[in-house]
Amino acid sequence: MKSIRYPTKLTAALAGAVLLCSAASAQAREFSVSTVLSDAFPWGQAAEKWAELVEERSEGRITLRVYPNSQLVAGDQTREFSAMRQGLIDMAIGSTINWSPQVPELNLFSLPFFMPDEAAVDAITGGEAGEMIFDAIESRGVVPLAWGENGFRQLSNSQGPIDEPADLEGLKIRVVGSPLFQDTFTALGANPTQMSWADAKPALTTGAVDGQENPLSVFDVARIDQVGQEHLTLWNYMNDPLIFAVNQQIWGSLPAEDQELLRQAAIDAGEWEIAMTREEESGRLAAIQERGVQVVELTDEQHQAFVEATRSVYEQWEPRIGEELVQTAREAIETR
Template identity: 40%
Template sequence: MTFGKLITTAAMAVALCAPGIASAETFRLSSETNENSSRTQGAERFAELLDEASGGDMTVKVFPNAVLTGGDQLKQGEMLARGSLDFSVTSAITISTLVPEMSAFSLPYLFSGYDEVDAAVNGPAGEEMARIMEEHDLKLLAWGESGFRELTNSKRPIRTPEDLAGLKIRVAGPMFIDVMSELGANPQQIQWTETFSALQQGVVDGQENPIGAVIIPQRVYEVQKYITNWHYSYDPAFLMMSLAKWEALDPEQQEMIQTAATEAMDWQKELTREQTEEGIQLLKDEGMEVYDPTPEELEAFAEAAKPAFDLWADKVGRDLVELFTQTPES
C-alpha cells in the first residue's frame, strides 16, 4: 500500500481556486526516515490530502532522510520552532531533546499493548503533550505511530537480561543509554542516518526499533541476525507544524490542514500496525531468528529496567507519568 510522493517545483504562485486564500503556498516537510517507511508515507499522504482539499493552493514537498537538517534528525524540532521548517513527521524520541516531557512515552514497559497506547494518546496524556509542545513553539497536529521497539543484534539470541552483557547497542537518546546500561549492554548513541553503516561495519552489535516503521523499510535485517520481540518501549509518531506559521494561517487554512493531518496520521497508524503484523514472517523469510519472550522473561526485563524507569519518571514528572497510566474509566 503505497502512495506517490508529491513534488512541487514552484515556490509561490497566484491562487485562483480556493476562497479565502490569497496566494498559493508550498510548504516543506521533513521526515528522518526513508521513502519506504510508514512515517514518510504518512507525510506523503498528508501532502496529497492537503493539495486536494485546497485545490492546489497549499502544497507540501516531503524531504525524507532528514536531508533538510543535514541528516541530523534532532535538529528538526529546533528548526520547526524557529520557523525554518513548516512541518515534520517525527517521533517522541527525536523531539525529546527539545521537549523533555516527550520522554514519558519511552519509559520501559510503560505500555503492555495497543489498547493502553490508544487510551493515552487520545486522552488526557495526549492533550497535555500537545499543550506542552505549544510552549516550545510547536503545533502538534495529529498522532501516528512508530510502534513498539524491538531488539536486534548480530551476535546471539536475547532471552534474558544476562544475554545482553557486553553487547554494543545503538540507542537514540539519554533515556535509552540508562535503560541499556541497567540491562547490562554497552549503549552507543548514534544518529539514525549513520546506524546502518555502524551495524554493517561492526561498530555496534545491535539496535532497537519498531518493526513496521523502521526495521523492515530500513532493511535492518540485512545486517542483523537475531530479533527479540520484547515490546520494551513504545514510540509514537506525530505530525507537527511551526506554531508561528500555524497562527499566521486563516481559520479556513487551519481547518484544511488539521483535517488532512488527522486523516493522514490515522492512515499511517493503521499502515504501521499492518506492516508490523505482517513483518515477522518477512523477517523470518529474510533469515532472521525471531524470539518471543515468555511473560516471565518479559517480567525479568522489566524488573531489570526498573531503576531507569524510576529515574526518568522523576525527570519527566510523576504527575505526567500518572496521566499515561490512567484508564478511560479513571
C-alpha cells in the first residue's frame, strides 16, 4: 500500500494550524467565582457582570464561572475567605462581614452607626483607609481588586415597631457569624442568634427567631415580609461593602496583561453594581411598603439613642480592628 504524501505547503499549513489551536487551548483558562447570593440580587449580578466583562475583553480566553449561594463552601459563607486563601476557590466577590473572622480589619464596616451615609462609605473605600484594608487582605494570601456594595443594613421583625433600644429587649435576632454583631445586639438588649442565610428564612418562618437585619435589596428580592417580617426599621446602622478578590497563587500565575484585565473588569463591574444598588433603593422601599410592611424611619433623636446604646462596643472593638485604621477612617468621614 502506497503512503500518501501531502504537498509540502499543505503539510506546513496543517502543522501550523495544530500549533495555533494548541497555543490557544493552552492560554484559555477557567476560574471559579464564589458569591453568597444569586443573580436575583445585586451581589450576584456583580459577579455575572465581572464574568461578562472578562469574557468580552479576553475574547473568550478567560472564563469566570460563577457559583452562587455559597455552594463551594457547602452554604457556610464565613468559610469563603479561608477556602479562597487555600486555593479551593479561585476568586470571589465577598462580604466584609463574612470575611471579617479571618481579616479583623474588615470589622471597621460593622462598627454600629459609624458611617452615616453613602458619602462616608465612599470616603473610606476610596481613600487611605481603603488602601490599608486592601493591604490587610493581601497579607493573608488573597489579592483584593475592587469594591462593590451590599448596602446599608436595616432591621426587621415580626413583633412590632422598633424605634428605640428598649423595643429590642429580649427579641431573637438572626445575625451572621461575627462576634461584633453578637456584641452590638447584646448591647441593645436583644438575643442575637447566629445562623447562615440558608437557615435564616426557615427560622423566620417557624418563629425560631423574631427578626433579622439585611439590606433592602435582600429584604425585597427574598420577600422576607412573607415569613412574618411585617415591621421594618430604617436605621442604617452599618454598611456592607463587597470585595472582588483572587487567590494569591492564581494571581501570581497570570501574566501582567491578564492581571490588569481582571482588575479593571472588577473595578468597572463594581462601579456599575454600586450605582445600580443605590439607584434601586427608593423603588425597593416603595415596593416593600406596598406589600403592607410597616416602616419606621428614625428621627435624629431616636437615632442618637441607638448610637448611645452601642457606644460601649467601640471600646471593645477598636483595638481589635486597629486604632490607626479606625482613626484614619474617622478622619476620612469627617472631611468627606
